[in-house]
Amino acid sequence: MKMMIAIVQDKDSPRLAHNLVKAGVRATKLASTGGFLHAGNTTFIIGAENEKVEDVKEIIRNSCRSREQVVTPMSPMGSQLESYIPYPVSVQVGGATLFILDIEEFAQF
Amino acid sequence: MKMMIAIVQDKDSPRLAHNLVKAGVRATKLASTGGFLHAGNTTFIIGAENEKVEDVKEIIRNSCRSREQVVTPMSPMGSQLESYIPYPVSVQVGGATLFILDIEEFAQF
Amino acid sequence: MKMMIAIVQDKDSPRLAHNLVKAGVRATKLASTGGFLHAGNTTFIIGAENEKVEDVKEIIRNSCRSREQVVTPMSPMGSQLESYIPYPVSVQVGGATLFILDIEEFAQF
Numbered sequence: 001m002k003m004m005i006a007i008v009q010d011k012d013s014p015r016l017a018h019n020l021v022k023a024g025v026r027a028t029k030l031a032s033t034g035g036f037l038h039a040g041n042t043t044f045i046i047g048a049e050n051e052k053v054e055d056v057k058e059i060i061r062n063s064c065r066s067r068e069q070v071v072t073p074m075s076p077m078g079s080q081l082e083s084y085i086p087y088p089v090s091v092q093v094g095g096a097t098l099f100i101l102d103i104e105e106f107a108q109f
Numbered sequence: 110m111k112m113m114i115a116i117v118q119d120k121d122s123p124r125l126a127h128n129l130v131k132a133g134v135r136a137t138k139l140a141s142t143g144g145f146l147h148a149g150n151t152t153f154i155i156g157a158e159n160e161k162v163e164d165v166k167e168i169i170r171n172s173c174r175s176r177e178q179v180v181t182p183m184s185p186m187g188s189q190l191e192s193y194i195p196y197p198v199s200v201q202v203g204g205a206t207l208f209i210l211d212i213e214e215f216a217q218f
Numbered sequence: 219m220k221m222m223i224a225i226v227q228d229k230d231s232p233r234l235a236h237n238l239v240k241a242g243v244r245a246t247k248l249a250s251t252g253g254f255l256h257a258g259n260t261t262f263i264i265g266a267e268n269e270k271v272e273d274v275k276e277i278i279r280n281s282c283r284s285r286e287q288v289v290t291p292m293s294p295m296g297s298q299l300e301s302y303i304p305y306p307v308s309v310q311v312g313g314a315t316l317f318i319l320d321i322e323e324f325a326q327f
């Protein structure tokens with residue numbers, strides 16, 4: 001059995017939680033901040049059987065991987081509206097940091 | 110030395126904290142949600158000497174183990190009071206998930 | 219690669235975060251309570267390359283180590299002001315508890 005500690009952006013957290021439940025993977029969530037990722041983030045503690053580890057990695061990758069997202073910025077405050085032409089820009093979102101640790105013993109009471 | 114990570118129901122958390130202190134076991138608590146247990150839960154990080162691990166497991170088991178609790182539900186909202194006969198039902202409460210990991214090094218500053 | 223879990227007093231947390239960033243060390247913070255230290259505390263999860271571990275220990279020691287601090291207590295509530303002579307006293311602040319664990323695998327998505 002392995003303990004997988006995944007730190008993901010808050011915006012990806014509900015999708016990851018949903019996809020873990022769907023795959024029957026047990027996890028608990030801790031609110032965390034700063035550090036690995038710029039925005040607020042969530043730390044998942046996941047207990048996974050050895051033969052499930054690759055599946056869980058795939059779920060984390062698919063739920064959270066760093067990707068470009070096209071957004072159209074709002075008109076800047078106080079700009080001359082007639083001279084402001086909004087155009088879509090690409091920003092980086094998502095990403096996950098994953099630690100996998102060996103568990104010496106696992107128990108449920 | 111081992112790191113023991115215990116995820117327990119919020120309602121069992123004060124009792125576990127009390128019993129750990131009584132046994133001279135150092136622990137810190139993190140608020141956590143969902144996953145292993147249905148209700149809100151608390152994650153304990155416990156540092157235990159190797160020879161204390163079985164004692165700590167016993168403390169967690171005694172403080173948190175899954176058990177039946179008999180409750181008498183309240184009269185349902187809007188029910189006809191003369192026709193509602195409350196009767197006690199048994200619900201499952203408690204439970205703990207425990208990971209034990211080996212610590213390579215432990216330090217206090 | 220190692221996972222370093224450091225539990226420090228809230229008052230030392232911003233200094234530690236600042237010093238880790240300055241050294242290019244990745245960390246995430248979790249709010250935690252009680253246990254290892256008397257006051258509110260913060261749990262840092264730090265991912266460190268093996269050759270960085272001693273540097274990170276030094277950063278934690280320098281940012282958080284237990285030390286004496288001289289404070290002048292306020293006049294006690296309801297005391298006779300003319301008879302109360304405030305004098306500086308020394309109190310213990312800071313301190314850190316550090317666990318270092320081996321990481322089997324580390325990934326970023």
Ligand code: NI
Binds near residue numbers: 018022
């Ligand atoms: Ni779905």
Ligand code: NI
Binds near residue numbers: 127131
């Ligand atoms: Ni007692």
Ligand code: NI
Binds near residue numbers: 236240
């Ligand atoms: Ni500075």
